Amino acid sequence: MTGHTRPAQPEYRPPTEATVKQLYATAFRCGKPECPRPLYRMNNETGETILNSRIAHIHARRQGGPRWDQQMPEADNRSAGNLLPLCLEHAAEVDETPAHYPADLLREWKREQLREYDTIQRAWPITDDQAAEAVERSFGPQQEATATAAAAAVAHVARCASRLVETSRQQRRSAADAAAAWQAMRARWAQRLGPFFAPDTGDRLTPDEAQVEPPRRDTEECESALRSTLRAAKEATEPVATDLVAELGAVRVVSRALGPWCDQVEHEVRALVGAAAKWDRSDSGDSAWSQAVARLETAVQALGAAWHEEEACSQPPQPTVRQSEATACPPAA
Ligand SMILES: [Zn+2]
Numbered sequence: 001m002t003g004h005t006r007p008a009q010p011e012y013r014p015p016t017e018a019t020v021k022q023l024y025a026t027a028f029r030c031g032k033p034e035c036p037r038p039l040y041r042m043n044n045e046t047g048e049t050i051l052n053s054r055i056a057h058i059h060a061r062r063q064g065g066p067r068w069d070q071q072m073p074e075a076d077n078r079s080a081g082n083l084l085p086l087c088l089e090h091a092a093e094v095d096e097t098p099a100h101y102p103a104d105l106l107r108e109w110k111r112e113q114l115r116e117y118d119t120i121q122r123a124w125p126i127t128d129d130q131a132a133e134a135v136e137r138s139f140g141p142q143q144e145a146t147a148t149a150a151a152a153a154v155a156h157v158a159r160c161a162s163r164l165v166e167t168s169r170q171q172r173r174s175a176a177d178a179a180a181a182w183q184a185m186r187a188r189w190a191q192r193l194g195p196f197f198a199p200d201t202g203d204r205l206t207p208d209e210a211q212v213e214p215p216r217r218d219t220e221e222c223e224s225a226l227r228s229t230l231r232a233a234k235e236a237t238e239p240v241a242t243d244l245v246a247e248l249g250a251v252r253v254v255s256r257a258l259g260p261w262c263d264q265v266e267h268e269v270r271a272l273v274g275a276a277a278k279w280d281r282s283d284s285g286d287s288a289w290s291q292a293v294a295r296l297e298t299a300v301q302a303l304g305a306a307w308h309e310e311e312a313c314s315q316p317p318q319p320t321v322r323q324s325e326a327t328a329c330p331p332a333a
Pocket of ligand 1: 035037089
């Protein structure tokens with residue numbers, strides 16, 4: 001009896017350390033244009049140079065991977081021309097959402113990265129050990145699964161948060177319409193019954209001051225219309241909020257240091273869902289809801305900034321280069 005064996009999925013070997021050294025010797029910062037993050041950074045306390053990047057494949061080295069090209073021979077697949085050093089976040093992003101990053105675009109980034117090197121002559125001539133580390137971090141079995149996970153999760157949180165805000169905004173329009181219909185109904189009644197005067201002074205009063213309410217039947221109808229839009233808002237926003245909270249859980253797992261920022265985002269998510277389910281008739285500008293949106297956006301930005309702070313160029317090291325300008329930060333492109 002012969003066992004049922006599935007044909008192995010084609011998978012090429014990772015690039016050699018020599019190729020990796022070549023990559024870092026001809027690039028200074030993340031290959032995504034406009035991204036200022038250097039490929040290595042300096043630990044200010046120890047003076048250590050820390051790998052701050054991963055090597056992305058323009059065409060994946062596995063069948064089914066991002067931008068996999070069946071026609072490409074292994075030698076080309078693992079050559080420098082098919083490899084692009086990127087910061088952690090962007091390395092994760094190009095593989096997480098490959099549809100947004102087609103091979104042609106990445107090739108353009110690659111050309112741009114090399115062009116920049118030709119101009120500024122700054123790069124990272126790394127040692128064999130560092131090259132081995134870069135290979136392990138970029139292509140080691142564990143790393144591919146987890147090292148970029150935090151970056152991907154932070155990016156997911158930001159996307160979920162925009163989706164939550166957008167969903168809530170759409171729902172809010174229906175609630176605003178229902179509230180406006182209610183106001184209009186009251187105004188019609190006030191006009192019919194008014195004007196109103198204070199019994200003691202004889203001063204003219206607004207319908208609110210006079211506490212005039214339309215007939216119960218009309219009020220109830222408007223109230224129930226508003227209630228049902230708010231219920232719909234709750235139903236529409238809650239699943240998005242749940243996704244977002246799950247993503248925050250993923251961020252906490254991969255980066256415990258970001259826990260407090262995640263807690264803050266989660267708090268604001270719940271506050272927004274709460275605000276979206278309420279309508280305060282005295283709050284004519286709907287400011288409670290707007291403030292909840294603004295606070296959530298601020299919290300998400302703070303989380304992103306905290307993540308970048310961990311990875312970005314607080315004090316990038318001064319690479320040994322031919323013309324060391326030794327500036328404190330990478331070139332602004
Ligand atoms: Zn980047």
